[in-house]
Amino acid sequence: MEADIDWRQLRAFIAVAESGSFTQAGRRIRLSQPAVSRAVAALEKQLGVPLLERVGRRASLTGAGQKLLARGRRLLAETAALREELQASERLGAGSLRLAADPNACQFLLPAVLREFKESFPACGWTITPASSLAAVDFLREKSADVAMVTRPLRLPASVRFERLFEEELVFAVSRSHPWSLNRRAPPGDLERYAFLLPEKGSESYELIERYFAKRGRRLKILAELGSVEAIRVMAAYGLGVGILPRWSIPGTAEEEKLVAIPLGRNPLRRSWGLLTLKGRHPGLAERAFLELCRSIVPQLIREKARGGPSASDGD
Numbered sequence: 001m002e003a004d005i006d007w008r009q010l011r012a013f014i015a016v017a018e019s020g021s022f023t024q025a026g027r028r029i030r031l032s033q034p035a036v037s038r039a040v041a042a043l044e045k046q047l048g049v050p051l052l053e054r055v056g057r058r059a060s061l062t063g064a065g066q067k068l069l070a071r072g073r074r075l076l077a078e079t080a081a082l083r084e085e086l087q088a089s090e091r092l093g094a095g096s097l098r099l100a101a102d103p104n105a106c107q108f109l110l111p112a113v114l115r116e117f118k119e120s121f122p123a124c125g126w127t128i129t130p131a132s133s134l135a136a137v138d139f140l141r142e143k144s145a146d147v148a149m150v151t152r153p154l155r156l157p158a159s160v161r162f163e164r165l166f167e168e169e170l171v172f173a174v175s176r177s178h179p180w181s182l183n184r185r186a187p188p189g190d191l192e193r194y195a196f197l198l199p200e201k202g203s204e205s206y207e208l209i210e211r212y213f214a215k216r217g218r219r220l221k222i223l224a225e226l227g228s229v230e231a232i233r234v235m236a237a238y239g240l241g242v243g244i245l246p247r248w249s250i251p252g253t254a255e256e257e258k259l260v261a262i263p264l265g266r267n268p269l270r271r272s273w274g275l276l277t278l279k280g281r282h283p284g285l286a287e288r289a290f291l292e293l294c295r296s297i298v299p300q301l302i303r304e305k306a307r308g309g310p311s312a313s314d315g316d
Contacts, residue, residue: 005046007079010072012039013051016059017069023057097126097287100136100148104229105273108249109149112301113293117286120293124286133204133276140278146287148276149294154204163291164274165298170209172262173236173243173250180242181260188218188265195223197232197243205271209244212269233259248306273298 015025016036026036044051051065061069097117101110106128114126131139136148137160152162172186180186191213198220199205206225213220223241226232229249236243237258250261275294277283283291 006039006043007076009039009043009046010068011076012036013043013065014069014072014076016040016052017061017065020058020060022059095124095284095286097124097290098144098146099126099128100131100139100145100150100276101128102132102136102150103130103227105149106130107228107230108305109273109298109301113290113297116293116297117290120289121286136276140276143278146277146281146283147290149273150276151204152272152274153276154207159279161277161279162272162274163277163295164272165294166274166302167270167272168246168248168302170244170269170271171247171250171264173233173245173259174262175237175239176258176260177239178242178260180262184260184262186262186264191218191220194221195241196220197224197226197235197241198222199225199232199244200227201225208271209269212264216265248302251305251307 011029012025012031012035015028016022019025019028022036022040023033025031026033029036031039040052047064047068049064050062051068052059053062099110110128117124117126129139129145131145131148131150133148133150133153134155136145136150137153137157139145140148140160141157149165152164153160156162172180174180180190198209209220224235226235229245232243232245233249235241236245243259244264245259245261247261250259251257275291277291
């Protein structure tokens with residue numbers, strides 16, 4: 001057999017076999033009589049055996065045709081049952097959702113979204129793969145992830161769509177005992193006096209910060225490169241170095257907050273967080289609901305954190 005059986009040809013054959021007539025078969029499956037004849041002839045040619053004996057306007061089964069009729073009925077019934085099962089799963093939001101996310105999104109943003117998603121779609125499983133923006137793009141293009149929550153990639157391929165959820169400003173984060181905390185400013189001449197806590201080298205966050213200061217003729221002395229916002233927060237709070245963090249990660253109203261946010265300079269450094277999806281895909285019900293939850297929950301979450309409200313990972 002040179003190719004797989006065409007289901008439309010099999011359906012036409014079964015209609016003829018059951019009605020004994022090409023004309024009646026055409027009426028049943030809403031095709032013209034010549035189209036039914038061509039479909040059956042193509043199936044016979046593909047299988048290499050005659051399936052029907054034509055006598056006038058009537059058609060009767062050959063031995064091979066009788067065998068195919070019994071097996072073909074089962075195949076079409078199984079196909080119809082599978083279609084119904086898949087459609088039912090789609091209606092109920094079953095299936096799985098494969099996410100790629102920046103580690104900071106895993107800690108601060110996704111838990112609240114996934115809690116709501118799980119309540120609405122308990123039958124839908126999900127997985128998360130921690131990934132940088134660049135890695136997330138690759139996961140989407142390789143079809144090993146459906147959605148990614150990351151900062152906007154510095155280089156965005158034409159095949160990938162970015163939908164912004166919120167914009168953040170990066171700031172210096174210093175302990176309350178740091179000299180900069182008094183006037184809440186960092187004198188440009190002071191930058192060479194202090195060591196800095198930055199995101200991991202090679203990450204897009206690191207590259208973004210490096211570009212910002214290089215454009216201003218500055219090169220920071222790096223104490224440590226850390227993989228999470230929380231790690232930088234803790235070390236900066238202990239006075240071990242000057243962190244560079246999102247403004248929302250340093251609440252301005254919490255009395256117990258040990259960090260002070262200082263602008264990087266006259267021109268702020270901003271970046272966007274959002275969702276990456278592959279263009280041309282048709283997301284299912286559960287994925288569409290997840291995207292909508294991200295749009296409604298994440299911006300509100302960031303506003304609450306900036307005010308010193310509930311954490312993204314807090315429970316009820």
